[in-house]
Amino acid sequence: MPRIPVAQRRSDFIEAAVEVIASHGIDGATTRRIAEQAKANVAMLHYCYDSKEDLFADVFEFVAASYRGVVEDTAPHAGLTDTARRLLRGVMERYLESASFTAATLELISWARRQHGDRGIAVYDQALDTMRTVLRGAAGDDPVSPEALDEIAYVIATLADGFALSWLTYGDRAAATAQMDIVVAVLDSWLAARVAPATA
Amino acid sequence: MPRIPVAQRRSDFIEAAVEVIASHGIDGATTRRIAEQAKANVAMLHYCYDSKEDLFADVFEFVAASYRGVVEDTAPHAGLTDTARRLLRGVMERYLESASFTAATLELISWARRQHGDRGIAVYDQALDTMRTVLRGAAGDDPVSPEALDEIAYVIATLADGFALSWLTYGDRAAATAQMDIVVAVLDSWLAARVAPATA
Amino acid sequence: MPRIPVAQRRSDFIEAAVEVIASHGIDGATTRRIAEQAKANVAMLHYCYDSKEDLFADVFEFVAASYRGVVEDTAPHAGLTDTARRLLRGVMERYLESASFTAATLELISWARRQHGDRGIAVYDQALDTMRTVLRGAAGDDPVSPEALDEIAYVIATLADGFALSWLTYGDRAAATAQMDIVVAVLDSWLAARVAPATA
Amino acid sequence: MPRIPVAQRRSDFIEAAVEVIASHGIDGATTRRIAEQAKANVAMLHYCYDSKEDLFADVFEFVAASYRGVVEDTAPHAGLTDTARRLLRGVMERYLESASFTAATLELISWARRQHGDRGIAVYDQALDTMRTVLRGAAGDDPVSPEALDEIAYVIATLADGFALSWLTYGDRAAATAQMDIVVAVLDSWLAARVAPATA
DNA sequence: AATGAATGAGGCTTCATTCAT
DNA sequence: TATGAATGAAGCCTCATTCAT
Numbered sequence A, B, C, D: 001m002p003r004i005p006v007a008q009r010r011s012d013f014i015e016a017a018v019e020v021i022a023s024h025g026i027d028g029a030t031t032r033r034i035a036e037q038a039k040a041n042v043a044m045l046h047y048c049y050d051s052k053e054d055l056f057a058d059v060f061e062f063v064a065a066s067y068r069g070v071v072e073d074t075a076p077h078a079g080l081t082d083t084a085r086r087l088l089r090g091v092m093e094r095y096l097e098s099a100s101f102t103a104a105t106l107e108l109i110s111w112a113r114r115q116h117g118d119r120g121i122a123v124y125d126q127a128l129d130t131m132r133t134v135l136r137g138a139a140g141d142d143p144v145s146p147e148a149l150d151e152i153a154y155v156i157a158t159l160a161d162g163f164a165l166s167w168l169t170y171g172d173r174a175a176a177t178a179q180m181d182i183v184v185a186v187l188d189s190w191l192a193a194r195v196a197p198a199t200a
Numbered sequence E: 001a002a003t004g005a006a007t008g009a010g011g012c013t014t015c016a017t018t019c020a021t
Numbered sequence F: 001t002a003t004g005a006a007t008g009a010a011g012c013c014t015c016a017t018t019c020a021t
Helices: A004-030 A031-037 A041-050 A052-073 A078-097 A099-115 A118-140 A148-172 A175-193 B006-028 B031-037 B042-048 B053-075 B080-097 B099-115 B115-139 B148-168 B175-194 C006-028 C031-035 C042-048 C050-073 C080-097 C099-115 C115-139 C146-170 C175-193 D006-030 D030-035 D042-048 D052-073 D078-099 D100-115 D116-141 D146-170 D171-193
Strands: none
Touching: A004 A031, A004 A041, A004 A099, A031 A041, A041 D100, A052 A078, A052 A099, A052 A118, A078 A099, A078 A118, A078 A148, A078 A175, A099 A118, A099 A148, A099 B099, A099 B115, A099 B148, A118 B080, A118 B148, A148 A175, A148 B099, A148 B115, A148 C006, A175 B148, A175 C080, A175 D100, B006 B031, B006 B042, B006 B053, B006 B099, B031 B042, B031 C099, B042 B053, B042 D078, B053 B099, B053 B115, B080 B099, B080 B115, B080 B148, B080 C146, B099 B115, B099 B148, B115 B148, B115 C042, B115 C080, B115 D042, B148 B175, C006 C031, C006 C042, C006 C099, C006 D006, C031 C042, C050 C080, C050 C099, C050 C115, C080 C099, C080 C175, C080 D030, C099 C115, C099 C146, C099 D100, C099 D146, C115 C146, C115 D146, C146 C175, C146 D100, C146 D116, C146 D146, C146 D171, C175 D146, C175 D171, D006 D030, D006 D042, D006 D052, D006 D100, D030 D042, D030 D171, D052 D078, D052 D100, D052 D116, D078 D100, D078 D116, D078 D146, D078 D171, D100 D116, D100 D146, D116 D146, D146 D171
C-alpha cells in the first residue's frame, strides 16, 4: 500500500539480502526469503531488480563499502607500523563483531570470483588501494618504497583473511580474541624486519 | 557400455565433484553437473552414492587426506624453524598446483561449517594436529612449549589460508609465486622472534 | 491465463484428486496426473498446496464432509428402525451416485491408516458419532441402551462398506441397485431381533 | 550360487511379495524390496518375471487361492444356516488372524480392479461360486432356490468385507472379536427370515 | 507502484527395467 | 543361471522469473 520510491525499495532489498545471506548462506538466499525479509513480495523484487544477480551485485558493493569504511576509519596514527597494526586489528575486530558478516563477506567473495572474476579482483584491488593510501599518509616523510607499501597491504589482507577463516570455522570468540594478538605479533615481527631497516 | 566397478566410479565422481565445486561453488555443484563431468548420468551417481551428501562426505575426506599427505610428506628437516617453513611452503605449493583444489577446499570448509559444524572443526583440528606432530618431531630435544607449537601451527594455517584466498581471487600464478616468498618471510620473522629467544 | 483465486483452484485440485485417486489408486495419484486432471501444472499445485500430503488432507476432509452430509441430511423419521434404514440407504445411494467417490473413499481410508493411523480412526469415529446422534434423536423416548446404538451404527457402517466393495468390483449399477434392497433387508431382520424386543 | 530352478524361484518371489505387500502396502512393494526379501537381486526377479505386473498377477492368484482354501475348509455341517454361519466366521477369523493378510488382500483387490477390472471380478465370482457350492452341499435335500443361495453368498461376502474394513481401520483385535459376534448375529437374523420361511 | 497467480527449468531421489559379463 | 552395472522416466518439490490486474 505505502508507495515507496524505487530507490528506497532497493536499499531495503540490499539490507534484507545481507541479513539473509548472513543467516542462510549464499545458496539459502532465495528471492522469496529476501523479499520476505524486506517485507515485500517476490514480484516487487523483480520490479526493482531485473534479476537476482543484479541485486547481488549491489549487495556486493554494499559489503565492499562497509569494508572500506573500516579501513578509512583507521585514522593515521603515530607512524607507519602503528597504523598498519591498527588497520589489521580494525579489520579483525569487524570480523569478530559479527560472524554473520564474516560469513557473508567470504561467501560473496567466492560468488564474485565465480560469476565475474573481474569484480572480485576489483574489490580486492580497491581494498588494497585504500589501505595503501592510509599507509602512505601514515608514512609521512619516511622514505618507504611503493613496493614496501604493496607488500604491507598484502600481508595485512592475508593475515586478516586467514584469521577470518579460522574464526569462522571454530566460531570460538574467546579463542579468536586471543589469536588476534598472535596475528598482530606476526605482523609486528615482519614489519620490524621489513620496514625498520629501510627507515633506519 | 564400459562396465566400471563402483569403487572406481566413486573416485571418478569425487574428482568430478572437486572440479564442479571449484567452478560452480557448493550450491552450483548439482548432481546433474557432477554426473556430466564424470561422464555418467544422474542415476549412476545414485547407484554409487545413496545421496548427494554421501558423495560430498567422500569429497571432503578426499580433500582432507590430500592436505594430510602434504603435511606428512614434509619430513622433519634440520630444526623447528626450517620444518615450519617447509610445511607452509608445502601447503602453498599444493594450492598453487591446482586452483580447483584450492577453491574446492575453501568451499567445502564453508559447507562443512554450515552442514556439520563439527566436521569442519574436525578436519581443521586434524590438520593442525598433524602439523604439531611433525613440528614436535623436528623440535627434537629443544625445549619448545606445547603452547608455542600450537601457535606455530595456527600461524602456518592462517598464512596459508590467507595466501589461498588471494591466489584464488586473482588467479595470477606468477604473482602468487612471488607472494609465497613474502608469506614465508613473514613466518620467518615471527619465528625468529617467537622461537629463537626461547631456545637461546 | 485465466487468473483464478487460490481458493477455487484448491477445490479444483481436490476434485481432480478424487478422480485420479479413484482411477489410479493412491499410489498412482501423482502430482503430475492430478495437475493434469485439474488443467494446471505441477508448479501451480505446489503454489496452492505446500505438499502433496497437504492436498490429500484436504481431499480427506472433503470426503469426510460429504459422508457427514449424507448422514445429517437423513432427518429423523418415524422411529429408530426407520431412521436406521434410511441412513444405510442414504450412504449406499451416495456410493451408487459416484463410483469415483466410492473408490476414492476406500483408498483414502487405506491411506489414512498407513500414514496417520489416528486420522483414519478419527473419520470413522466421526461418521459413527454422527450416526449415533441421529439415531438417538430418532429413538426419542424409547429406552434404547447406548450399547444398542453403538451396535446399530456399527452394523450400518459394516453393511455399507461391504456393499461398496462389491459395487466397486463389479461396477454394475443395476446389480448394485438390486443388492441395496438385500442389504436393507439384512439390516431390517437384525433390527427386528435386536431392537424390537427391547422396546416391546 | 545355488542353482535354483525357475519354478522354485518364482514361488519364492510370490511369497516374498506377499510379505512385502503386507508390511509396506502395494506402493511400498518395490522390486528391490521384494528381491531382497526373496534373497535374490533385482535382475533375477526380471529373469523370472517379465515385469512387476506379471509377478503381481501371480501374487493375486496366490492370495485368491488362500481365500478359497478357507472357504473349502469349512466342511458342510449340520444344515444350511449353520454352514453359512461357519463360512462367515471362518473368513472373519482368517482376517483376524493377520491384519497384514487382510491389508494385502484389500490392496490387491483394489489393484486388480484398477489394472484389470476383469480379474477382480473373476476372483470375486470364483469366491462366490465356491461358497455357493459349499452351501448347496449343506442344503442337502432342502428346496433352496438358486437365487436364495446367491443372496446368501452375497450377504456373507458383504458382511465379511465390511468387517474387514473396520478391523483394519481400528486395528483393535479385542473390539473386532466382539464385532464378529454381532456380524454373525446379523447373518443369523436375516437367514432366519430369508431361509426358514422357505424351508418351512 | 504493487501484487496475487502462473510457469518452465531444474533440484534430489527412486523406480522398473535392461545390458554385459 | 546369476548378478553387478547402467539408464530413462518419473517421483515430489523449489527456484527465479513473468503475466495480468
